[in-house]
Amino acid sequence: MNATSRRRMSEQAAETAVVGACRMLRLPTIRGKFPDLAEQAAREQMSYLAFLAELLLAECDDRARRRSERRIKAAAFPRQKSLGEFDFDANPNIHAAVVHTLATCEWVKKGQPLCLIGDSGTGKSHLLIALGTEAAMAGFRVKYTLATKLVNELVEAADEKQLTKTIARYGRVDLLCIDELGYMELDKHGAELLFQVLTEREEKNSVAIASNEAFGGWTKTFTDPRLCTAIVDRLTFNGTIIETGTDSYRLAQSRAKAEQAAMT
The missing domain is CATH 3.40.50.300 (P-loop containing nucleotide triphosphate hydrolases)
Known part of the structure; x- marks a missing residue:
């Protein structure tokens, strides 16, 4: 097995590990977005810290949105008005x-x-x-x-x-x-x-x-x-x-x- 194959298998294993960890930790947004964000990080040569921050902020933003949607639904408004x-x-x-x-x-x-x-x-x-x-x-x-x-x-x-x-x-x-x-x-x-x-x-x-x-x-x-x-x-x-x-x-x-x- 050449070095390229070993690297590809390592990436696949890492992706599987990330998906499993996200399920265990209940991080659905990171699970869904990390492949695209990883590609973006590589393209833009982001630091590990910046990449981690992007992932965590995406999860936080999505959780805030879902909480907001639940509160609006619980309010039982008869129609949407803004x-x-x-x-x-x-x-x-x-x-x-x-x-x-x-x-x-x-x-x-x-x-x-x-x-x-x-x-x-x-x-x-x-x-x-x-x-x-x-x-x-x-x-x-x-x-x-x-x-x-x-x-x-x-x-x-x-x-x-x-x-x-x-x-x-x-x-x-x-x-x-x-x-x-x-x-x-x-x-x-x-x-x-x-x-x-x-x-x-x-x-x-x-x-x-x-x-x-x-x-x-x-x-x-x-x-x-x-x-x-x-x-x-x-x-x-x-x-x-x-x-x-x-x-x-x-x-x-x-x-x-x-x-x-x-x-x-």
């Missing part, structure tokens, strides 16, 4: 600088609330989901729910003697996103249960809500005035309030498309 897709020009009521500051997630880190108030089609849910996604990508545990769905779950948990456990579960996430708050009237029992969730999270973990009603109209949802005042207090203390306005940019976009289609 800040990059949001048209700030279509709604001048929403200041891009404020939203981009929120995207740093410092408010989530501090356990502060966020209220998005405005009519349908003004971007509330888009921003709620997009900012929740940013928080999940930043490493925070996030949960999205509709207000009515949350209250129904709490009522069922109370009936099944599981209320404490359910409230604790909602209390543990770093950011609770409650959408469509104010669309339906809640009875006193349902409102009290929702208040318990907010109290559990107060000044510890963040709550972000989207509502089509200004605070003055929340008595339609929370019919007990004192309870309504207490809930508003929980959701606004040390928080950020963004009023998205009354003009639906979705409706404006639909009209513009219809007019353009009629002209062609």
Whole structure:
């Protein structure tokens, strides 16, 4: 056997050893990428240390991506929305600088609330989901729910003697996103249960809500005035309030498309 054959066999043995070690150590990214990175290292005459760094950074980046994807999936967003897709020009009521500051997630880190108030089609849910996604990508545990769905779950948990456990579960996430708050009237029992969730999270973990009603109209949802005042207090203390306005940019976009289609 000549020297070339011995070298080739040695490389094959080394590759087999790397694959086996990666499986044992659970390093799937290195296992998949090391042949290409090895070729690149040889081509660019990288040092052993630089080659090792490339392998490890690739594994770390891929693990971070997978963790982010798991957190986004666990949040149970109904659809994908991003800040990059949001048209700030279509709604001048929403200041891009404020939203981009929120995207740093410092408010989530501090356990502060966020209220998005405005009519349908003004971007509330888009921003709620997009900012929740940013928080999940930043490493925070996030949960999205509709207000009515949350209250129904709490009522069922109370009936099944599981209320404490359910409230604790909602209390543990770093950011609770409650959408469509104010669309339906809640009875006193349902409102009290929702208040318990907010109290559990107060000044510890963040709550972000989207509502089509200004605070003055929340008595339609929370019919007990004192309870309504207490809930508003929980959701606004040390928080950020963004009023998205009354003009639906979705409706404006639909009209513009219809007019353009009629002209062609």
